[in-house]
Amino acid sequence: MRLYGLTGGIASGKSTVSRMLRELGAQVLDADAFARQVVEPGTPGLAAVAARFPNVLTPEGRLDRVKLGARVFGDATERAALNAIIHPLVGQAFLERVQELAAQGVERVVYDVPLLIENGLQGGMDGVILIWVPRPLQKARLMARDGLDDAAAEARLAAQLPLDEKRPHATWIVDNSGDLASTRAQVERVWQAVLARG
Template identity: 85%
Template sequence: MRLYGLTGGIASGKSTVSTMLRELGAQVLDADVIAREVVEPGTPGLAAVAARFPGVLGPDGRLDRAKLGARVFADPTERAALNALVHPLVRQAFLEKVQALAAQGVERVVYDVPLLIEAGLQAGMDGVVLVWVPRPLQKARLMTRDGLDEAAAEARLAAQLPLDSKRPHATWIVDNSGELASTRAQVEQVWRAMLARG
């Protein structure tokens, strides 16, 4: 099985590219979805997060992502503590999903991971797709999308490796700063390249 990484940055349009790949027939595993699954009510993951970060559960017993986000985005130590709890659980769940897909005869999987390069996961991939936009556009989209002021947007961007620093690790770069049709054409080209790799 061939394993491809899909990454980008906050508000770079990675979800758009992920959707386009799915439409083309790609089997996409989304790290954010897996990360939510490992902290569902009743999981050891949620128990561990609740114990380490008191007060982050909502009245329904589910994780209050806004509360947790406010704590970890502001503090690198807290963010590292959360990652240390959640990342191993995500990695295990991902491996189980890949094994299940391999058993079904799936030949290639795209792993959609926001912090792929920060986590050093690119080393284990057969190729990496980077969804790229210029930083001023990324910040503007983030402010619009999440209703953030400039300082809050900067703090979120600072929590990730800049897109320009991710470029050297990419096999393919999808420039998502133009029209959707342009992005789609680039994604189709990348998918053809993945298929050509056997």
């Protein structure tokens, strides 16, 4: 089985490209979905997060993502502590799913990971697709999408490697600064290139 990484940055349009790839027939696995799965109520992941970060559970015993986000986005030490809990669990869930798909005869998987390059996962991929937009546009989209002020948007952008620094690690770059038709045309070309690799 061949593994391809799909990455970008916050508000770069990764979800849009992921959806387009699925429409083209790609088997896309979403790291964010695994990250939610490993902190469901009753999981060891949620217990570990709750022990390290008191008062981040809702009254119903679920993870309060807004509270947790407020604690980790502006603090690199807290973010690293959270990642140390979550990332190994996500990696394990991913490997289990890949093994299931391989047993079903799936030949290629696209792994949608926001922090693919930050976590050094690109070396284990057969290729990397980077969704890129200019930083001012990325920030404007983030502020509009999440209702953030300038400082909050900057804090979230600072928590990730800038898109321009991810470019050298990319096999293919999808420029998502234009309209959807332009993005779709690029995604179709990338998917054809992936298929051509066998």
